Amino acid sequence: MSDMSLPAPVHRLATPFSNRRRQTLWAIGLSLSFLALIVVLGQRLDPAGLDTNLQARNQAPTWQHPFGTDWLGRDMLTRTLRGLTISLAVGVIASALSACIGLLIGLASATLGGWVDTVITWVIDMFLSLPHLVALILIAFVFGGGLTGVIASVALTHWTGLARLIRAEVLQLKTANYVQLSERLGRSRIWIARHHLLPHLIPQFVVGLLLLFPHAILHEAGITFIGIGLSPHQPAVGIILSESMRHLSTGYWWLAALPGLSLLVMVKSFDALGENLRALLDPKTSQE
Amino acid sequence: MKLLLFVVKKLARLAVLLIALSMAAFALVSLSPIDPVNAYIGADMLRVSPEQRAQIAERWGLNDPPVQRYLRWMGQALQGDLGTSSIYRQPVITVIGQRFTASLALMSAAWVLSGVLGFTLGVLAGGNEGSPLDRVVRWFAYTLAATPTFWLALLLLIVFSVTLRWTPICCAAPPGVLPEEATLLQRIHHLMLPAATLSIIGVANIALHTRQKLIAALHSDYALFATAQGEKRWGLIWQHGLRNIALPAITLQFASLSELFGGSVLAEQVFTYPGLGQATVQAGLRGDVPLLMGIVLFSAIFVFTGNALADLIYHVIDPRIRLGGGA
Numbered sequence: 001m002s003d004m005s006l007p008a009p010v011h012r013l014a015t016p017f018s019n020r021r022r023q024t025l026w027a028i029g030l031s032l033s034f035l036a037l038i039v040v041l042g043q044r045l046d047p048a049g050l051d052t053n054l055q056a057r058n059q060a061p062t063w064q065h066p067f068g069t070d071w072l073g074r075d076m077l078t079r080t081l082r083g084l085t086i087s088l089a090v091g092v093i094a095s096a097l098s099a100c101i102g103l104l105i106g107l108a109s110a111t112l113g114g115w116v117d118t119v120i121t122w123v124i125d126m127f128l129s130l131p132h133l134v135a136l137i138l139i140a141f142v143f144g145g146g147l148t149g150v151i152a153s154v155a156l157t158h159w160t161g162l163a164r165l166i167r168a169e170v171l172q173l174k175t176a177n178y179v180q181l182s183e184r185l186g187r188s189r190i191w192i193a194r195h196h197l198l199p200h201l202i203p204q205f206v207v208g209l210l211l212l213f214p215h216a217i218l219h220e221a222g223i224t225f226i227g228i229g230l231s232p233h234q235p236a237v238g239i240i241l242s243e244s245m246r247h248l249s250t251g252y253w254w255l256a257a258l259p260g261l262s263l264l265v266m267v268k269s270f271d272a273l274g275e276n277l278r279a280l281l282d283p284k285t286s287q288e
Numbered sequence: 289m290k291l292l293l294f295v296v297k298k299l300a301r302l303a304v305l306l307i308a309l310s311m312a313a314f315a316l317v318s319l320s321p322i323d324p325v326n327a328y329i330g331a332d333m334l335r336v337s338p339e340q341r342a343q344i345a346e347r348w349g350l351n352d353p354p355v356q357r358y359l360r361w362m363g364q365a366l367q368g369d370l371g372t373s374s375i376y377r378q379p380v381i382t383v384i385g386q387r388f389t390a391s392l393a394l395m396s397a398a399w400v401l402s403g404v405l406g407f408t409l410g411v412l413a414g415g416n417e418g419s420p421l422d423r424v425v426r427w428f429a430y431t432l433a434a435t436p437t438f439w440l441a442l443l444l445l446i447v448f449s450v451t452l453r454w455t456p457i458c459c460a461a462p463p464g465v466l467p468e469e470a471t472l473l474q475r476i477h478h479l480m481l482p483a484a485t486l487s488i489i490g491v492a493n494i495a496l497h498t499r500q501k502l503i504a505a506l507h508s509d510y511a512l513f514a515t516a517q518g519e520k521r522w523g524l525i526w527q528h529g530l531r532n533i534a535l536p537a538i539t540l541q542f543a544s545l546s547e548l549f550g551g552s553v554l555a556e557q558v559f560t561y562p563g564l565g566q567a568t569v570q571a572g573l574r575g576d577v578p579l580l581m582g583i584v585l586f587s588a589i590f591v592f593t594g595n596a597l598a599d600l601i602y603h604v605i606d607p608r609i610r611l612g613g614g615a
Contacts, residue, residue: 125307134587137572138313138580144321192496218436225438226557226569241439245558249457253446260439267434 020279027276031269035088037268039228040083049078058247061254068254069246080259082268083237090147090236093219094154098216099209102159103201106166111175120167124160136219140228150229154216155180169204173197194235203281210274214267221263238261294603305592306585314361318354322349322575325350363582370585371578375570380582383567388586390460391556393475395548397483402490403541409491410498410537415525417503425495432492437551441558445612446482455481458560482555489551490544497540500532500582545594547567547588549603 053073061068067076109120127135139153172181179196187195223229224238232239235258244255325344335552345351349360364371371382408565413425448455460478461470505511506529516526553565560566564583571579 011478026502037457043397083525122308126305126312128546129309130584130589131549131553131587132593133553134568134584137553137568138316138584140314141322141572141575141580142320214434218434221436222438222554226554226573228569228572241436241442245442248446249440249450251450255451256439257446260436263439264431264435267432267436271430271434276431 003163024276024280025088028271028280031273031276034269035266035273038081038084039088042081045078046208049075050082058252063174067258067273068252070244070255071244079235080237080262083235083240083259084262086230086234086236087217087220087238087263088266090150090154090220090230091213094151094220095158095212095216096111098158098212099152099162099205101155102162102208103166103205105159106163107170109163110167110170118161124163127157127160132219133222136223137226138230145178145228147230147234150190150220150223153223154219156211157219158215159239161260162205162212165204165208166201170197173200192273207274207278207281210270210277213270215262217267217270294600298599300531302589302592302596306588310365310581310585311358311590313581314358315354317577317581320575326575360447362426366469369581373571373572373576373579373582375576375579376567380578383579384582384586385563386516387564387567390561391565394479394482394486394556394563396466396562397479398486398551399541399548400488401483401487403494403537404488405496406491407498407534407537411502411525411530411533413495413503414499414506414533415529417506422499425499427491429495432489436554437485437489438554438558440488441482441555444481444485445558458516460562473540478486478559478561482552482559482561485555485558486548486551490548492539493547494537498533498537498565499537502529505529505532535602535606537597542594542598542601546591549590 051074053069055073056065056069057073059065059069059073063074065077067080070076070079105120109117132140135157136153139156140149143149143152173196176196179192182192182196220229221236221241222237224236225242227242230236230239232243240259241256244259246254247255261283318393324349349357352360361371368381370384372378373380373383378384378502409425409429411421416422445457449457456478461474465474502525506524510530511524519527549565552563553568555561556563556565557569564586567579568583568587570576571583
């Protein structure tokens, strides 16, 4: 009996989903490979699918065209993957900018203190007092729309959360015993920043950046959908969906359903990536 | 007396906020490369002579320095005049008033529905922590948080308007009927899908929050004590849980007005519902600066009111921090 039951725990440990850490690593791997797949396919897929082919227009999904074809006979799978790649690129650029703004402003607020801190807190309050979409539309309008408008509006409206987080973190670290001890020992401010602050801030920054992606991509798609973002010559997912609206009443459901679903899956994998990395990097949950 | 002080404090804060916001928004808008005269003329570009353009610019005072323009705008705004919308050719106040009435019906329906539904789902999930039901609710809520609002609206449109033909495809009234003249039944019929979209999206946040709070309440000392006295699970939730989670849920729902407004912009766009959201999009697309400024200020008041009400409800309901102290 005993030699029958002994190998069981060993076997259990070896399966991929046996503990939290392995589950987390698998989730990270899966999300990353799915996102990589979108980018690679978006680049590599035969561009012939984008050509007008009037003999094959408005076809429902088949094996040859898994996402169907549109009113010009273009393959919707190719268009969707291209669109997702554009949205992904815009989302990545915008959230990277936004995270950098958040980091700088958070640092400035916490280290300079005084009136700088007051002004920054006020600006953050002002941003939060507006509905997010109204702020996006206002800033996109200020930058004259287009690609710059989208990137600027998404970058300039998403930094507040991270800035608050970084500010709180730095303020807390500054009063920590070991930091004060370092100061008494005569360490320079730069030494303290490098050895005591950065190790805490870098994970916060990376996770904050990753958790910005889903919001950035959803908002990019949103303002592109309402027509303030990219032009029809840059067919991001938002454009594809907004063009599909004209053809929905004729019953061509696949023009909207499948591209939107792909967008949802992409946003969800970014979300999974960020949440799982956070669980891994946060000392409170990393040992679970 | 304390209530009066609370209101006065909030009003003062709102006034400061609006002044700062109007300055920031005005500065931003005057930086825009979109020329308001060109945006106003639109397709008639070729038929308008340079002299006429200069006249329009002169009449709108566009040649004055921005600070002077801001002061003039502010002076008029204080008298209740936010200028004239160039796309609707009506005073901005009138446009916002009319549009907001339409949006208010939509938003309040969605607000109530998502609150009740989200709270119920949260209680069911939190009360059965770890059960399949809990997993389903959590998965559903997290997926909703990643769902583009406009895509959900399109899906509902495909299913209920195009395939089943239960609901109309667009607008706030049947074709050929003015929205003001539509019957109550017709209005509700046109409101159903946009309201459903916003309700479904709004459920996620409140359900997750309620679930979290209920789990925390059920793990508390007083819950343990009640269990030791022989209280059953649902009796415990009814007696002790709901009381403690209702207040945060109401607060959260009031604080979610900002997202509700954003969602209504997207939903109104899909269903061509003539509300404030659609006006916001038009103002941004066609460079209607006075209307855009008006909507920025109005939406800030809207969000601020939501947050202030959340604060107020805390003070009125919660015996621990009730206004007026131990009276």
